[in-house]
Structure formats: C-alpha cells, structure tokens
Amino acid sequence: MFYLLNKYRNLQLLLSLPLLAWAAFTIFTQMTLCPPDGQMALFQSFCRFGVDNLLAVRIIAMMLLLLEILLVQRFYSVNKFAENRSFMPVFFLLLFLNVIKFFNTFTPAFFTMFALSFVMLVNTDFESHGKNRIFASGIIIGLASLLDVNALWLFPFLIFAMFMGNVYRPKDTFVLLSGILIVAIYLFSYHYLTDTLPALFGSYKELTFFKLFHSSASVRDQIVDWVTIGVVLLATIYFSAVLKLYFDNKLIVLRKRFLITVFLNLVMAVMVVFSSLELQQSFAYMLVPMVLIYSMISLVKKRRFFHDVLIVASIVLLWL
Numbered sequence: 001m002f003y004l005l006n007k008y009r010n011l012q013l014l015l016s017l018p019l020l021a022w023a024a025f026t027i028f029t030q031m032t033l034c035p036p037d038g039q040m041a042l043f044q045s046f047c048r049f050g051v052d053n054l055l056a057v058r059i060i061a062m063m064l065l066l067l068e069i070l071l072v073q074r075f076y077s078v079n080k081f082a083e084n085r086s087f088m089p090v091f092f093l094l095l096f097l098n099v100i101k102f103f104n105t106f107t108p109a110f111f112t113m114f115a116l117s118f119v120m121l122v123n124t125d126f127e128s129h130g131k132n133r134i135f136a137s138g139i140i141i142g143l144a145s146l147l148d149v150n151a152l153w154l155f156p157f158l159i160f161a162m163f164m165g166n167v168y169r170p171k172d173t174f175v176l177l178s179g180i181l182i183v184a185i186y187l188f189s190y191h192y193l194t195d196t197l198p199a200l201f202g203s204y205k206e207l208t209f210f211k212l213f214h215s216s217a218s219v220r221d222q223i224v225d226w227v228t229i230g231v232v233l234l235a236t237i238y239f240s241a242v243l244k245l246y247f248d249n250k251l252i253v254l255r256k257r258f259l260i261t262v263f264l265n266l267v268m269a270v271m272v273v274f275s276s277l278e279l280q281q282s283f284a285y286m287l288v289p290m291v292l293i294y295s296m297i298s299l300v301k302k303r304r305f306f307h308d309v310l311i312v313a314s315i316v317l318l319w320l
C-alpha cells in the first residue's frame with residue numbers, strides 16, 4: 001500500500017491536504033496550553049502570555065507546523081533519499097502528528113521539533129565544513145533549550161553527524177558549544193541585571209524528567225503505552241536493518257546520511273525517556289526521524305506487505 005502510494009505524488013498531496021485541514025481544525029478549536037509546572041522558566045512565561053492570548057498561541061502553532069513541514073520535506077529532498085521526488089515525509093508527518101493528538105496541547109516539543117529540523121537542514125551537507133553553520137546551530141539549540149531543556153540533546157547528534165561526514169575537528173565542539181553558551185550567558189546577564197536570578201535557579205530546580213516512568217495514566221493506558229513503545233521500537237529497528245541493506249548499493253554519501261538518521265532515532269528516543277511530557281506528547285520528539293525512516297521504507301518493494309502491517313500497527317497503537 002505505502003510502496004504504491006510512494007509512486008503517486010499527486011495522491012500523496014491529495015491525502016496530505018485533509019490531514020493538514022484536520023491539524024488546522026484541531027489547533028484552532030481544541031488546542032490548550034501544556035501545564036507550566038516542571039517546565040523551563042521561559043516556557044512558563046510563554047504560558048502566562050498564552051492564557052490571555054490563546055489565539056496568538058494557536059497562530060504560532062500553525063506557523064511552526066507549516067515551517068516544520070517545509071523543513072522536513074526539504075531535508076528529505078535535498079539528501080536525495082528517493083530517486084524521484086516524493087511527498088511521503090509530508091504525508092507521514094501530518095498523519096503521525098494527528099494520530100498522537102499532538103495538536104490538542106501546545107507543548108515545548110513544538111520548539112524542539114522546529115529546532116531539530118532547522119539544524120538538520122542548515123547542516124544538510126554534512127560532508128563539508130562550515131564554522132558559521134556550526135555556530136548558528138549552537139545558537140538555535142541554545143534558544144530552543146530555553147523553552148525545552150531536552151533540546152540540548154541535539155548537541156551530541158550534530159557532533160556525530162559531522163563525525164560521520166568526515167569533517168569533524170575537535171575545535172568544532174567548542175564552536176558549537178560557544179553558540180549555546182552565548183545564549184546561556186545572555187540569559188544569566190538578563191536575570192542578573194533584573195535581579196531575578198533566584199527565580200531562574202528555582203525554575204531549574206523544579207524541572208521534572210522521566211515522565212514515562214511516573215505516568216498518572218490508568219493501568220490499561222500504561223500497558224497500551226508500553227506495547228506501543230515495543231512495537232514502534234521493533235518496527236524502527238527492523239526498518240533500519242532493511243534500509244541498511246537497501247542503501248548498501250547506493251552512493252557512500254547516501255549511506256552516511258542514512259546512518260545519521262538512524263543515530264537521530266537513538267537521540268530522540270533518549271529525549272522521550274527524559275521528557276517531562278506524557279508519552280503521546282513526548283512521542284513528537286521521535287517523529288522527525290520516524291517520518292524519514294517510514295518514508296524510506298516505502299521505497300523498498302521486497303516484503304512491502306509486511307512493512308505495511310508494521311506501519312499500520314504503529315499508527316493504530318499511537319492513536320489509542
């Protein structure tokens with residue numbers, strides 16, 4: 001089914017449009033704010049702004065979604081994972097975001113997903129060196145971490161990506177880190193000058209992690225959550241193994257970029273574990289690498305029916 005869908009670009013767009021309309025309808029009619037407790041100080045301030053300006057928050061959410069779609073689709077196309085142009089990333093991204101009910105609540109994951117996609121696209125050519133790109137990526141990661149501390153996990157991902165591209169040099173770590181530190185220094189200076197450092201440090205002490213292991217959901221929901229994790233994890237591992245064989249016959253640069261995507265899955269899985277969000281909301285961290293992997297597996301003809309079963313099973317479990 002998905003193998004055949006991958007051959008028809010017009011059909012991919014046709015199916016993506018109602019998914020986008022579904023997302024927009026949910027954002028403008030149902031979206032609420034994530035509880036600020038246990039979140040970063042800046043996100044708490046954003047929540048206070050959003051209480052009186054919910055429409056503005058919903059507009060921001062819609063803009064971030066549209067930018068996310070463009071960035072993920074552009075990254076997939078520029079890296080030439082598919083020989084022919086394909087909009088499968090758009091289809092899968094909207095499908096997964098809708099089934100996990102991501103748009104019901106505005107969470108810090110919105111900003112982290114955008115930062116990830118932006119950093120990936122800016123550094124698309126992992127085989128070439130660019131200090132300005134690395135420094136800018138550090139600033140973006142630093143800004144995103146002010147809203148979601150989980151964004152700091154993008155730091156090891158980018159280091160690994162440069163290492164796989166054979167352009168990594170030890171001083172690149174300091175260039176990337178300096179971008180993050182500039183944001184941190186600015187934050188510290190602002191709170192120091194406004195005499196609000198105690199409030200800043202207090203917000204860090206109140207951060208919560210590992211919500212996955214301290215869920216308030218019912219026993220039935222927790223069982224469904226763990227089954228979902230197991231199925232998605234096994235499907236991702238299996239798809240990665242199949243794609244490893246598929247890309248073995250491709251250019252070396254494609255094999256490297258595929259391995260970078262696989263490592264991104266690992267980093268995002270760590271984000272889910274450390275997240276302060278409920279499983280369905282924290283699963284958003286996994287979506288960018290999942291979308292890329294699921295779009296690529298749609299290129300593989302062999303055992304395509306079994307791939308369809310795993311994809312559909314993932315979709316159904318994420319919906320529950």
